[in-house]
Amino acid sequence: xxxxxxxxxxxxxxxxxxxxxxxxxxxxxxxxxxxxxxxxxxxxxxxxxxxxxxxxxxxxxxxxxxxxxxxxxxxxxxxxxxxxxxxxxxxxxxxxxxxxxxxxxxxxxxxxxxxxxxxxxxxxxxxxxxxxxxxxxxxxxxxxxxxxxxxxxxxxxxxxxxxxxxxxxxxxxxxxxxxxxxxxxxxxxxxxxxxxxxxxxxxxxxxxxxxxxxxxxxxxxxxxxxxxxxxxxxxxxxxxxxxxxxxxxxxxxxxxxxxxxxxxxxxxxxxxxxxxxxxxxxxxxxxxxxxxxxxxxxxxxxxxxxxxxxxxxxxxxxxxxxxxxxxxxxxxxxxxxxxxxxxxxxxxxxxxxxxxxxxxxxxxxxxxxxxxxxxxxxxxxxxxxxxxxxxxxxxxxxxxxxxxxxxxxxxxxxxxxxxxxxxxxxxxxxxxxxxxxxxxxxxxxxxxxxxxxxxxxxxxxxxxxxxxxxxxxxxxxxxxxxxxxxxxxxxxxxxxxxxxxxxxxxxxxxxxxxxxxxxxxxxxxxxxxxxxxxxxxxxxxxxxxxxxxxxxxxxxxxxxxxxxxxxxxxxxxxxxxxxxxxxxxxxxxxxxxxxxxxxxxxxxxxxxxxxxxxxxxxxxxxxxxxxxxxxxxxxxxxxxxxxxxxxxxxxxxxxxxxxxxxxxxxxxxxxxxxxxxxxxxxxxxxxxxxxxxxxxxxxxxxxxxxxxxxxxxxxxxxxxxxxxxxxxxxxxxxxxxxxxxxxxxxxxxx
Ligand code: GLC
Numbered sequence: 124x125x126x127x128x129x130x131x132x133x134x135x136x137x138x139x140x141x142x143x144x145x146x147x148x149x150x151x152x153x154x155x156x157x158x159x160x161x162x163x164x165x166x167x168x169x170x171x172x173x174x175x176x177x178x179x180x181x182x183x184x185x186x187x188x189x190x191x192x193x194x195x196x197x198x199x200x201x202x203x204x205x206x207x208x209x210x211x212x213x214x215x216x217x218x219x220x221x222x223x224x225x226x227x228x229x230x231x232x233x234x235x236x237x238x239x240x241x242x243x244x245x246x247x248x249x250x251x252x253x254x255x256x257x258x259x260x261x262x263x264x265x266x267x268x269x270x271x272x273x274x275x276x277x278x279x280x281x282x283x284x285x286x287x288x289x290x291x292x293x294x295x296x297x298x299x300x301x302x303x304x305x306x307x308x309x310x311x312x313x314x315x316x317x318x319x320x321x322x323x324x325x326x327x328x329x330x331x332x333x334x335x336x337x338x339x340x341x342x343x344x345x346x347x348x349x350x351x352x353x354x355x356x357x358x359x360x361x362x363x364x365x366x367x368x369x370x371x372x373x374x375x376x377x378x379x380x381x382x383x384x385x386x387x388x389x390x391x392x393x394x395x396x397x398x399x400x401x402x403x404x405x406x407x408x409x410x411x412x413x414x415x416x417x418x419x420x421x422x423x424x425x426x427x428x429x430x431x432x433x434x435x436x437x438x439x440x441x442x443x444x445x446x447x448x449x450x451x452x453x454x455x456x457x458x459x460x461x462x463x464x465x466x467x468x469x470x471x472x473x474x475x476x477x478x479x480x481x482x483x484x485x486x487x488x489x490x491x492x493x494x495x496x497x498x499x500x501x502x503x504x505x506x507x508x509x510x511x512x513x514x515x516x517x518x519x520x521x522x523x524x525x526x527x528x529x530x531x532x533x534x535x536x537x538x539x540x541x542x543x544x545x546x547x548x549x550x551x552x553x554x555x556x557x558x559x560x561x562x563x564x565x566x567x568x569x570x571x572x573x574x575x576x577x578x579x580x581x582x583x584x585x586x587x588x589x590x591x592x593x594x595x596x597x598x599x600x601x602x603x604x605x606x607x608x609x610x611x612x613x614x615x616x617x618x619x620x621x622x623x624x625x626x627x628x629x630x631x632x633x634x635x636x637x638x639x640x641x642x643x644x645x646x647x648x649x650x651x652x653x654x655x656x657x658x659x660x661x662x663x664x665x666x667x668x669x670x671x672x673x674x675x676x677x678x679x680x681x682x683x684x685x686x687x688x689x690x691x692x693x694x695x696x697x698x699x700x701x702x703x704x705x706x707x708x709x710x711x712x713x714x715x716x717x718x719x720x721x722x723x724x725x726x727x728x729x730x731x732x733x734x735x736x737x738x739x740x741x742x743x744x745x746x747x748x749x750x751x752x753x754x755x756x757x758x759x760x761x762x763x764x765x766x767x768x769x770x771x772x773x774x775x776x777x778x779x780x781x782x783x784x785x786x787x788x789x790x791x792x793x794x795x796x797x798x799x800x801x802x803x804x805x806x807x808x809x810x811x812x813x814x815x816x817x818x819x820x821x822x823x824x825x826x827x828x829x830x831x832x833x834x835x836x837x838x839x840x841x842x843x844x845x846x847x848x849x850x851x852x853x854x855x856x857x858x859x860x861x862x863x864x865x866x867x868x869x870x871x872x873x
Pocket of ligand 1: 191338
């Protein structure tokens with residue numbers, strides 16, 4: 124009862140102040156905020172103690188599902204003492220309600236907790252990993268997937284997801300490529316927007332929307348050697364043209380929080396980097412949300428060698444307007460002393476707490492702290508058929524057909540016996556990927572289950588695992604080989620374990636782990652036609668398979684609906700239309716290998732020695748960016764530009780005719796690239812500008828239109844001025860980044 128009395132006093136106090144203070148719009152760096160909320164916060168700040176303010180700046184993990192190296196078992200006590208304003212890795216309506224009750228009913232001011240969780244590609248209904256979602260080239264669908272994830276999470280007490288991860292990366296050795304939308308800045312920007320829209324919706328007060336986070340700011344995907352947490356040393360031009368655009372896109376879409384990256388940029392750890400956090404994020408972009416660190420990344424600035432001690436690191440972070448300390452609890456411990464020494468100011472702390480409390484008001488937590496923790500709503504929301512239907516649609520669209528020699532696929536219904544082999548054939552755990560939130564393995568439809576859901580009554584499925592992921596034992600080979608020899612088709616499901624990609628999972632090789640490739644070869648030697656199903660969180664080096672195996676299906680990690688999606692593709696119920704959002708290297712030695720490379724002065728020429736190539740490996744990748752086959756074929760004709768000369772105020776209308784020349788209905792992703800032939804700085808040989816996934820019936824022809832505005836072609840010139848230069852621009856349109864029709868126009872500045 125005591126709590127309600129105090130809450131009543133606070134509310135009365137706030138209302139009184141509101142009546143006194145004139146309501147006026149708060150313009151904070153160009154984004155109008157609700158002045159009434161600001162007034163409520165400012166009046167609350169006047170009665171908060173320093174420790175209570177620092178508590179709001181402290182985020183600690185529940186021990187439910189650890190996601191980092193350091194765990195504290197005192198998180199509930201911190202909440203009880205008003206020293207923690209957010210808890211992450213706690214979920215479920217009942218558990219979050221219990222923790223919320225501690226904050227609301229046992230602390231002096233009863234300020235509600237914020238609950239955060241890594242809802243990266245689904246909450247309980249698990250979608251394909253983000254790299255696979257990008258392979259759909261269907262942002263509207265991925266917005267819908269994010270909406271679904273938000274609805275499930277919000278029904279389970281979660282207010283905030285640490286997603287979307289918008290780190291461009293050109294390096295498949297980096298395990299977190301699995302969480303990204305691949306190598307292209309434009310693609311990552313498109314999917315960043317879609318995911319922010321999906322998670323946050325149009326009203327954070329709604330019970331099916333949650334706060335989103337643009338992470339990891341910034342350039343985390345540029346780690347040298349593809350080694351997680353490693354140094355990032357890139358030019359400001361590359362930072363601004365490649366790694367920042369998806370973050371800017373997320374903010375343009377209204378993302379409420381940013382998370383700092385573990386890496387340094389230009390010698391300064393991102394968590395204390397004022398160029399990134401103040402100059403660009405706050406001053407240039409006008410970001411008004413709050414910034415949370417990554418897991419213990421404030422004290423890690425001491426380890427980086429950027430601060431002499433944790434107090435200096437805490438000061439560095441606060442001066443960079445980092446608002447919330449994830450898991451390290453150094454703000455709570457060190458800021459009081461820094462304040463006394465005059466190294467920081469109370470105003471800085473108030474600005475930080477104001478940004479954090481603003482989101483709690485937006486979520487409606489001050490009206491009803493328990494509104495997201497409703498077991499009844501949770502029960503009726505989780506894993507409903509609509510969500511499972513959406514997950515199946517995403518999974519099917521994410522599948523990329525890499526090879527289909529002599530149209531081995533789709534499999535006919537009258538096959539008598541199918542051998543299903545390999546470590547991923549009957550696995551319900553790894554297909555959920557490395558960030559599975561509340562996902563449960565028992566919900567997964569395995570490949571075997573999916574095949575059994577779709578086979579005709581004429582077909583027998585026989586499963587033998589035959590080989591493991593890492594174990595080099597070949598004991599299971601013999602039985603599997605005999606089964607394959609005695610079958611009409613051998614489906615071999617190989618790849619990585621879920622935790623071989625994701626965080627702290629960089630690899631120095633890209634080969635199939637263990638002895639899986641040797642297993643594949645022995646199955647191939649039986650002469651039974653082989654369909655390879657590849658499941659992994661990154662492109663793998665499958666050159667031998669590409670030379671020998673007739674059909675190869677890239678199934679990434681497809682989540683809860685894995686088996687149904689693959690079975691629909693294999694039996695022709697769905698014609699695959701996915702395209703690679705990342706280049707597939709032929710050899711790991713080619714890395715980094717990406718489509719928007721520079722031409723250099725001696726571009727590769729296999730027939731001429733003094734050119735940029737390898738003498739002991741192919742120079743071209745195995746599969747290019749944007750590549751993916753279909754059961755049908757598409758032809759491109761009649762690329763047209765409506766102007767030959769463009770001024771900066773014009774818009775160029777580009778059209779191309781696309782025909783489904785085969786006998787299956789199918790999806791095609793029509794891709795638009797441009798190339799600036801010459802400028803004051805060299806430009807990539809091509810840059811993705813737009814794309815459209817279309818569906819065509821057999822024999823159908825359609826005209827696909829794109830509209831290109833010169834502002835999309837801007838770049839940072841030799842003086843780091845962002846703009847345009849006159850010159851010739853090539854327009855390239857096609858089915859992937861290599862097979863394109865080409866036209867050109869002149870861009871003429873006045
Ligand atoms: C991890 C990850 C980050 C995640 C956070 C909380 O270290 O780097 O992506 O959101 O901790 O789990």
